[in-house]
Every structure is written in C-alpha cells, then in structure tokens.
Amino acid sequence: MLLTHIKTKALRFVEGLNLVDFSFALPYTWVLVEGSEGKALGVAMTLPEEIQRYTNSINKPSLRAFIERADSLNVIERTLGLAAINAVSQYHIDLSTAEWADVLDLLPENAGKIALIGNMPPLAKALHEKGAETFVFERNAKLWNRDTYSDALEYHLLPEMDAVIASASCLVNGTIDMLLDRARKARLFVLTGPTGQLLPEFLRGTKVTHLAAMKVIDTEKALLGLKLGSFRGFEEGNRKYVAKVR
Template sequence: MILQKLAERIIQYADGFEIIDYCSCLRATYVVVKDKRGNKFIGVSHISYENLHNQGAIIKPEINKLQKLVNDINVINRSFGLALINAISQKYIEPKKEYPEIKEPICIIGNMQPLVKEFYGRKFYVFEKSTELRGNAMSDSEEELLVPECKTLFITGVTLLNFTLERILEISNGTNILIGPSAGFIPELAKDLGINYVQSMKFYDIEKIREFLRLGNFISLKINEDLGINYSIQVK
C-alpha cells in the first residue's frame, strides 16, 4: 500500500524530531513536530468519515509507532500517521509552481467543489465515495468505467487513507495529480509509485492552522490560501 511505503521512506528524514502536539479534530487530524533546533512544523490529514467505525483502539501518535499507525484498522490512527508523515515533510518541502498541462477529459476524484468550478465548460468527470458529499458527482464505482479515459486526474489525498489510490493509479492512463493538505508529503517519497505531481500547502503559522482545525474547519487549497503557500511539484 502506498501509505505504508510513504511511512517507510520518511524514516530517513525523521531523525531528531519529536511530537509536541496532536489532535483528532472534527474534520482533520494534525500533528506538530519539533526538530533538533527547536523549529516546529505541522502536518495535516483530513478524516474520511465514510470509513469511521468503532473497531480498534485509537492510539497516541509517536514517531516510533508510525508503521503501526499507518497499518492500523482504525482510520483515525491512519490519519494520525499521514499527518505525522506530512509534519516531518514540511521541513524539507520547498514550494514550487510546476504545473502540468491540463488535457481533457479531466477526472476529479473527491468532490472538491472549488476545484470542480475551475473546469466548468470543459469535459470532466467528478467522483465521490461519500454519499453525504456526493451531490451531483458520480460514485466511486464509475471510476472503473471512466478513469481509463481521462488524460488529467486530480486525486484527493484522502485516497491514501482508504486504500483506493492504488486501484485508481492502476487503471489510469493520464497524468496523476495527488492534491490537498493530506498530500503534503515530500514528493520524492512517491517516486515510482505512479503519482506524477503533488499539490499541497506549505504552512508557516502553526498556531493559526492549529486553531483553525480545532474550530472544526477543513483546509481547502483554493479557499484557504491565507493559511500557507500552495505548491505544485513534479515527482521525479
């Protein structure tokens, strides 16, 4: 699974870090880490509500438990694991503007409305796993029929948590762009995994992010540009 591979690959970057804060908030988890010099970084992962259940105990996130977190049956623990990967990554990410050419048809996997609106008037398909968020989007079942046709795919980072990313990449014949705060890992970690671009956000004001999430908000790269710097980096 790709989430497990990211956890394995981030370890070489994790030396000297310690976790100083974490929260499973209403719509997202976050983890705050500190490096040897006292610099602090925050990583975020949205919570996939359609995968919530009461099986398995939720555990305190720790760096030496990262493999256990990302392999746990409880999605809250997997979300903590992804947030921790993203927190460590924040130190090393240098925001870039490496945007791919957008070719049609376009697939948007995850009903990200601010992104969807950008493509009105173009040929695109939207898929959403959650019935609560679906709206006019298709279900994830139709991905099997239409994803192979798409030339550009925007894929929510939440697919890392529910293990649907692997199948999407398997049937994709286009440019695969993993997008969102949950996709905030070092792009090099995704080398040879089928992801072509990573689009996320570099955070600088940790207190602002922490308060924002504690209030029950979620982060949109399109709506919340005041929370950090958006970037798009090609995976090489």
C-alpha cells in the same frame, strides 16, 4: 500497498524530531513536530464516514508509533499515521523548486478527459468553466449532486482518462493503489489538498506526477483554526504550492 512504501521511507526521516502535540479531529487530524530547525505541522483529512468502532492500539503516542501504523486497516491509526508523515515531510521539504501555484495551472489547454476524484466544488466549477470534459467521482453520498458519479464507477472509467486530479484523502481511505492502477492512460496524476503534504521523493517511481498541497506559513494561526474545527481558519495560515514528483 503504497502506504507501506511511503511509511518505510518516512521512518528514515524521524531522527531528531519530537512529537509536540496531535489530535484526531474534524476537519483535519493533525500532528505537530519540532526539531532543531523549528516546528512543522502535518494534517490528514478526517473521514467521518469511514470511522467505525475502532480501538486505537497506540498506548504510548510517538512520532514513530504513528508512522508505523500508517498502513493500518484501522482508519484512525491510518489517519494519524499519514498526518505524522506529512508533519515529517513538511519539516524536511525543500520548496525552492516548487511553484506557488494552483492545481489548475498544471492543466494544458487541451487536457482531454479529466477525472476529479472527490467532489471539490470550487475545482469542479473552475474545470467546467474552462470547458474541460470533467468526470467528478465521490464516495460520500452526502456530497453527490447531479454531475457527480459514484466512486464505484472509477474502476470502469479511469482507464479512459487523460488526467487525474485526486483528493489526497484517497491515501486515507486506501483507494490510491486502485486509482494509480486503473489510470493507466493518464499523463498527469495530481494529488491535491492539504493531505498531500508528502515529500515528493516518497512517491517517486509511482504514476503520481505532482503534489498540489499547502505549506503552513503561520503555524499558530493554522493550529488555532484546526482546534476550532475551521477549514477557513486553517487555510488562512497556509500557502498553496505545486511540486513535481517526476
């Protein structure tokens, strides 16, 4: 399981960091950490459709306790674990070689067949306007439209794709391993969205080629947006970037 691999690497980076605050919330679960270099905020998309009557087994919250449960079958523990890993990643990440760009900038002129994992309407619209042959897959039926495929078809169609742009929430819902396995032809595999704040080195050796995420520039503004349950309020405190994994 890729999350097990990621958490093992992340646990090596927690020394010297303290858990300041956290919340399992909508639209994002978040974890705030602090070290000698300051604070860092990590988030993970909260997926209401995945939540059942779980009991969180973490009695004494800590950065290490959260990360150790990042590969839990309990989606609440998994979401908090990934947010904690992202907080650690954002504290340590070096963006000097990253591009302050958008995921669309990664696509070549003739990208071939593109799979969009997760119905992200602005991105789907931009891809269609570029004339790209795009296949949009979505698990949550509430987000379907006439141009959306059920995620049940990913298994059959991904081997045909030349490029995959996947919402990093696939880490939260546990489908990342299947996506990487089935997208065997894809030359480009991008994890996108705020949940993709991982250190690139955590994914080296996998088929992931890029991370297109957000760096929190204004922690207070981003945190206020999160506490108010606002996508826009959170994103106003961020800046998009693209980092190569390999």
